[in-house]
Amino acid sequence: MDRLRVSGIRAVAVGALAMGVMLSGCAGKKEQKDAAAPGKPRVALVMKSLANEFFKTMEDGARNHQRQHLDQYDLIAQGIPDERDINRQHDLVQQMIAQKVDAIVIAPADSKAMVGVSKEAMDAGIVVVNIDNKFDADTLAQEGVSIPFVGPDNRKGARLAAEYLAQKLRPGDKVAIIEGIPTAFNAIMRKRGFEDAMTAARMVIVDSQSAHWETSEAEKVVSGMVSRHADLKAILCANDSMALGAVAALRSAGRLDDVLVVGFDNISAAQEYMKEGAILCTVDQHADQIAVEGIIYALDILEGAATPQDKETRVDLVTAGDIE
Amino acid sequence: MTEYVGMVFVVASLIAIFSLTAPNFFQVETFRMTANQIPEVIILAVGMTYVLIVAGIDLSVGSVLALSSAVLGVCLVRYQLPLPVAVAASLGAGLACGAVNGSLTVAWRLPSFIVTLAMLQAARGLTHIVTGQQTQYFRPMIRELTSISVLGLSLPFLIAVAIAVLGQIVLCRTVFGRYMVAIGTNEEAARLSGIDPRRIKLVVFTLCGLLAAVAALAQSTRLGSATPTAGTGFELEVIAAVVIGGTSLMGGRGTVIRSVFGVIIIAILGRGLIQLGAADPTKQLITGCVIVAAVIVDHYRHSFRKAPLPTETPSPSL
Structure with missing residues (x-):
């Protein structure tokens, strides 16, 4: 009796595993042809x-x-x-x-x-x-x-987005940056690009913190930032995933209408937010x-x-x- | 109440320190927004507390959360299914993952560490396959869920609190709860006294998977989107919160309410450090130190304690 029950559970487990493998087999096709035709690099x-x-x-x-x-x-x-x-x-x-x-x-x-x-x-x-x-x-x-x-030149891309943002702001306005992983080269370049354009347009960068490219982390960071800086006018995010998190935080704080959000990467979800007016602009690196x-x-x-x-x-x- | 003295003290100190140092920290708004950001951690802390009490561990919760929100997103966006169907599918995905974790652990007597480590990988892989590695955006389709709030507290937060209260009651006041503690304390003794540990464990792991899906719904309604990388490293955050709450990694000891305190401690710490504008390495360093400090401070609760922990008292229902 006991045996039967255990083997029953085992059968269910094996079935579930097999289904998972099949599912992944259908979708995850890996083409690796190691044997190359002679002469073809x-x-x-x-x-x-x-x-x-x-x-x-x-x-x-x-x-x-x-x-x-x-x-x-x-x-x-x-x-x-x-x-x-x-x-x-x-x-x-x-x-x-x-x-x-x-x-x-x-x-x-x-x-x-x-x-x-x-x-x-x-x-x-x-x-x-x-x-x-x-x-x-x-x-x-x-x-x-x-x-x-x-x-691509990440710094140039970030500068393009920030320059567009600057047209919507007035000199002296307070802005904040949401960085990617601080040690990643593209994260550093994007941050510098944002800084280049914001400094040139005489905006004040009051805060800059990392959210490690992640949506839910960006939500927490932005939520804290807008509490700290009550007169923040814009948030520049080093990628679109973090821009999504920024929008969620601003919406929950009731600040979506007075804080502009800039993204980077042009993912489809960000395009939806741009249509709604929640995200101002993003950057496409093709x-x-x-x-x-x-x-x-x-x-x-x-x-x-x-x-x-x-x-x-x-x-x-x-x-x-x-x-x- | 004395058993919560240490926890309350840690929470109060953190609030006091940040109120004095971080600009605009001590405001109703801060606490309201922090509360609305933690329902998924509270919900999973309940599941994780149960799993740890039966002397298991579930490393897959972050991946299962991602898979469940991916299923929700794909159902709504790609297949344009009605919201209730999508929610059911999402919960089903979490439940299935939990059931696989549980049945593998039980049927082959495998350590849950290994089984759930495998699930961490497998569910993440499935998430990428299901989403086609694209962020799913579905905010317009879930308006019904985002519009409800009481005193500025979101529906997911209220549900999380309800789950925590229910979780504590089940743990302390039901036969099932006492069985979990018995199995975690000494599985062989429990088995010899007529409890079937396999059934209880199967239920506990399945429940944890289901709660991961509920957590996914809570997070998705707030973010309005499902990212394939969602919940990466989330298992460690949840385990840290539960362990700060004094739940034993060896099984047999822990309470849901204390785990919730662990969640609150980590949330307030994170929020405070952000509002201080602390640099990334500083945040990590301080978070590590506070986790240890919280556990040490809590250690001294035994000197205040008059009554033993509720999980250690013999239950009338047993």
Whole structure:
């Protein structure tokens, strides 16, 4: 009797597990063709968090491009589950070296920590192109390597958004910044871009705190900020997820009408908020194009058609008027 | 009441310190907004207290929360289902995860640490698959839930308080509650005296999954959206709150009310540090120190205590 009950529970558990596996099997199709046709270069795309909509768009863009250029190269796209997991990304690059790929296009999880392993790849004769998050210039100099960077200028993007905001404010108005992860290069650049434009327009930055790119954390931080600064006029968020949290906090405090919110990344949820007027503007870095540009550039270098140099990709301001 | 002296003292000190140091801290508005931001932590603290009392642990609550809000979002946005159906689906997802946790733990006698660690990964993966890794925006579809409030306190907060009160009553005043304590104290002894620990554990883990879904609803109604990365690291916040409340990681000891105090301590601390404008590393450093300090201060409650903890008193219903 007792046996029967246990095996009954086991059967249920196995059933549930099997269903989960099936579900994930249907949706999670991984194309990894290691056996390349001879002569066709193999390009490894090593990404940051696959959990992030931005990198997902980036990866999809690369996969689409590869599908349209099947005869030109093979793509191995890899990412790490957590964008702070430097160790995992390090291992990934070493795997790619061992697989003797021809080029590695990498969005480094850390702008310093990943320089060493990238140098190992270059020493093994692999072309390395840096995308999205730029390697630290000093660290590159210390290692004695130069790796071309293809990607957006985050600082410029942030400046565009903040300049647009400045038009809606008066000099002397108080503003606050919600930062991303303080050690991330793009978070630092976005913060600087906000500061550039706000200082130039003579606004007063009264507060700047990190919400680690997260919606619910941004809600708590903004909620505290608006209590502290009763006359705050605008909040500049280093990404859209945090802008969503900022809007939730302002709404709960009844301050949504007198505090403007700026985002970054142009995710679809932010577009909805812009239509409602809750978010003023955001910035589009055309994520789908960043990896593609990196790959094309790597192929050009492989063919000897390009000399390794930095290349900037497009950054555009998006306002409610841009969304139909 | 004496058993809450230490907790009340810690809460009062934190409020006093921040009122003196942080601008505009001591206001009704501060407490109202903080209260409205913690329902999901309170709700999960109830589930986690139960799990810890039966000498288990549930590391998957953050991921299950994310999965439940993802299901809610996808039902509303992609499939345009009516709100009650979407809410039911969301609760079902949490319940199912909890049931899997419970049945795996019971059927193979696996440590719940491992089972729920696996669920932490699996549910997060499912969340990404379900959402297509996109933030789901559904505020316009949940107006009915966001419009209700009493004295500025949101519906989720009121529900969370009700769940906490109910949770405490079930723990102290029902046979089920006493069985949980018995199993956590000595599972073998409980089994020999005719209690089936497997059934109780299955119910406790399933309940914790269901509460994770309720927490997800509470959070989603406030944020109006579901992010695939929601609830990352949330399990640690909940466990910290419950442990500050004096619930034993070894099982058999803990009360829901004290866990709620743990939630309040962490919430006030977080809010105060934000209003002070503290830098990120300072926040982390101070939070760590206060967690330890709170537990130490609470340790001295035994010197005030005249009556034993309620969970240690023999219950008339047993």
